[in-house]
Amino acid sequence: FSTAIAITEQPVSVSVPVGYSFILRCRAQGCTSLQYQWFCQYQSDCRLIPGATNQDLPIVAEQTQLYTCRVNDLHRNAVYSDWVKVEVHQCVARGLPPRLWRGEPVIVLNPSEQWVEAGQPLQLQCAAMGVPAPSYQWYRNGNLLEQQKRKKLMITHTKVSDSGTYLCCASNSHGEHWTNAVDVHIGEQNQPTSLCCVSPGVRRKIALLVGNNRYQHHPNLMAPVRDVFELSRLLEHLGFQVVSLLD
Helix, strand or coil, rough: CCCEEEEECCCCCEECCCCCCEEEEEEEECCCCCCEEEEEEECCCCEEEECCCEEEEECCCCEEEEEEEEEEECCCEEEECCCHHHCCCCCCCCCCCCCCCCCEEEEEEEECCEEEEECEEEEEEEEEEECCCCCCEECCCEEEECCCHHHHHHCCCHHHCCCCEEEEEEEEEEEEEECCCEEEEEECCCCCCCCHHHHCCCCCCCCEEEEEECCCCCCCCCCCHHHHHHHHHHHHCCCCCEEECCC
16 A cells, blocks of 8 residues: 655755855645655765754755755655755855845856867856856857856867857846856967056956945945946946946
8 A cells, every 4th residue: 555745845956155044845745644854965975854854944054965855654655855955155245145135146256257278178157146046047249058057167179169258147036147248268369467468549448336235324225236236237248347346
């Protein structure tokens, strides 16, 4: 005699700053009463979490780990939820995420400009926080790169045609945010980037954005942080090199 257990709500992966408090949820249905037990895995060590026998698992983010929930019925049938990843960012800028953060993507690592010899590998990297964890999509010169859907963009053997301006969109159910746009030079000799070495007659457009949301005699604001990200994206598209500062 077998009693089916159906998980009706799977836990979801998240990407959060260290110290952030949240809840992993699991819901299931069965023909008898159900019991829940959560497990976590760090590196190769998988262990039962003592006392974690409720549908909801409260967590204070400390380190990146995987989690799953086992659901049992009275007939000793058992099913496991999906494994989900709790990605914890140890170093994020002060003031991020905003105090009234709803889980929308917040970029915490932007890609950097690259010079690569033709035939050599190219790697661009970005990262974003989000609840649920954001998905990623890379673009070159405004065109979607169908195969590049991870935080790291990898091209094993570059071609001159891989040169261009790259940026990545991080999105989840709450919205999307874009990284800074960066130039990738394939087959070109490394160029100095300091302002003193810019060729005569060539003027670089630089924008300094300062978003302050912490005031001594005023409640913390949310709009300045959001505005800095939106303005950064707009100015990058207009060809500016953007330096963003918060608080």
